[in-house]
Amino acid sequence: MMELIPLIVILAFLFETMDSCAGMGFGTGLTPLLFIFGYEPLQVVPILLISEAITGFTAGFFHQEFENVNFRIKKPLNKETKIMINIAILGMFAIILSVFLTYYSIKLEKSIIQTYVALLVIVMGIIAMFKLKSKSSSYKPKILTFFSALAGFNKGIGAGGYGPVVMLGQIFSGIYEKTATAIVSVSEGLVSVAGVAAFVLIPVFSNQAIYIDFYLLPSVFTGGFIAAIVSPYIVRVFPNKLWRVVIPVYALGIGLYVLLKLYVL
Amino acid sequence: MQKKIIVDEVGYLAKLLDEKMTTFERMKIKKSTLKRMAFALLIYLSVMIIFVVTL
Numbered sequence: 001m002m003e004l005i006p007l008i009v010i011l012a013f014l015f016e017t018m019d020s021c022a023g024m025g026f027g028t029g030l031t032p033l034l035f036i037f038g039y040e041p042l043q044v045v046p047i048l049l050i051s052e053a054i055t056g057f058t059a060g061f062f063h064q065e066f067e068n069v070n071f072r073i074k075k076p077l078n079k080e081t082k083i084m085i086n087i088a089i090l091g092m093f094a095i096i097l098s099v100f101l102t103y104y105s106i107k108l109e110k111s112i113i114q115t116y117v118a119l120l121v122i123v124m125g126i127i128a129m130f131k132l133k134s135k136s137s138s139y140k141p142k143i144l145t146f147f148s149a150l151a152g153f154n155k156g157i158g159a160g161g162y163g164p165v166v167m168l169g170q171i172f173s174g175i176y177e178k179t180a181t182a183i184v185s186v187s188e189g190l191v192s193v194a195g196v197a198a199f200v201l202i203p204v205f206s207n208q209a210i211y212i213d214f215y216l217l218p219s220v221f222t223g224g225f226i227a228a229i230v231s232p233y234i235v236r237v238f239p240n241k242l243w244r245v246v247i248p249v250y251a252l253g254i255g256l257y258v259l260l261k262l263y264v265l
Numbered sequence: 266m267q268k269k270i271i272v273d274e275v276g277y278l279a280k281l282l283d284e285k286m287t288t289f290e291r292m293k294i295k296k297s298t299l300k301r302m303a304f305a306l307l308i309y310l311s312v313m314i315i316f317v318v319t320l
Contacts, residue, residue, distance in 0.1 A: 002313075002320040058305065065298050070278045078273045139275045176276025178283075218316045225309050229302060237291050240283050 005219045008034075012051070012223025020059040020231030022243070022250045023170075023184035024163030026052060026224070029254065032261050034216070043213040049195040051220045055228040056189020062232035063182030071186070079139070083175070084183045087148045087166055091191035094152035094162070099198035101157070111262055117154050117161035118262070122255035124168040128248035137174040144173035155191075161258070163188065164251045177243040178235050185228075 011030060019026035027048055034044045063069050072078045077085070147169020155162040163184060170180035203210045235243065282291060294302075 002316045062301075062305075065301060067282055068279050069276075079275050083275065174275075176279055178279040179276035214320055218313065218320070221312065221316075222309075225305075229305055233294070236282070237288060239288065240279070 002218050003215070004222060005216075008216060008219035009223040012220045013227045014223075016055055016059075016224040016227035017231050017234070018250060019163065019188075020055070020063075020185055020228055021181065021235055022247045023167035023181045024251060025254055026055075026163070026188075028160055028163065028258065030220075039216065040213070042211060043216055046196065046199050046212045047214065047216045047220055049192045049199065050217065051224045053189055053192035053196055054221065055224040056185050056187075056192055058225060058228035059232055060182060060186030060189060062229055063185060063235065066232045066236040068178045068232060068235050069182035080179060080183060083141075083144065083170075084186050086145070087183065088187040088190035090148045090152035091155065091162060091166075091187060092194035094154075094156035095191050095195040096198045096202075097156040099195060099202055113154075113157055114160070114258060114262055117165075118255045118258035120150075120154075120255075121161055121164040121168070121251050121258075124165065124172075125248045125252035125255060128168055128171055128251070131172075132244055132248070139174045141173065144169055144175070147172065161254075162191070164254055167247060168251055171247065177240050177247060181235055181243070181247075182232070 011033060015026045015030045018024075018029070031044055031048060035041070060069075060071075064071055069080055070078065071081045071084065073081070147165055151162045151165035151169065154160070154165060166187065167180060167184050170183065171177060175183070199212075200210060
């Protein structure tokens, strides 16, 4: 029977609000909390991927509606659309590799790679904070390609932190913060669709049983969906100078949270 | 005839809104957007009905 769990709805709403406003934190923040509440990885991971797929597209649609971004689906594609597609393609390859490694139990030392990603996000957050006073620069595609590939590599080896690295990478490459948030929302939606497909198809092709528990989906979907509509409006209303501060500070917080979870909690 | 200018600069639209509009002006929501928000609510309710039936 379907059940809505108020605490999960609120948490999903808060993390998705920050994810759609600052381009990061839904998976990194919510996953460990749900594990602490006693839910199993197979109850959490596919549900967050399904939810993130829906909320990513919803947030992207409303970012476009509130004019934080200007995607053009018809040819010729504009730069914003091309950037989104490039980031998404790298992420999609990465998540398929990540699910493959998980299913075939190829063990990488999780704590070491998670420490590396947490430190990377912290350093990037600090650099972004130092860059606060500098004027916004022109778009540098090579820097963005480097950080998209780096984020994809991290996700591919199962270390997470995809959102923070892609988001801060976009800022380093000179993309306007409000637009970067919108781009990362749609990219994460596409990456999550690939993740869900990999989660279902890899065991099917290798004759393994799959079991997905949908118990948390209504609660996560409710909080996430509402946030995906509200957040683009919040992004539009508040001036970009606020997001220039919020994004690196939040990234720094996420990096420290991952380190605390690994070594203290 | 006035030529339509297409600017293909990343973040151009968001930057333009920040420069030309006040926070209060950016708070206003177009009627068409409100309709789309209502449509999104309908989608949400439909999905929840599917959950009630199937889960």
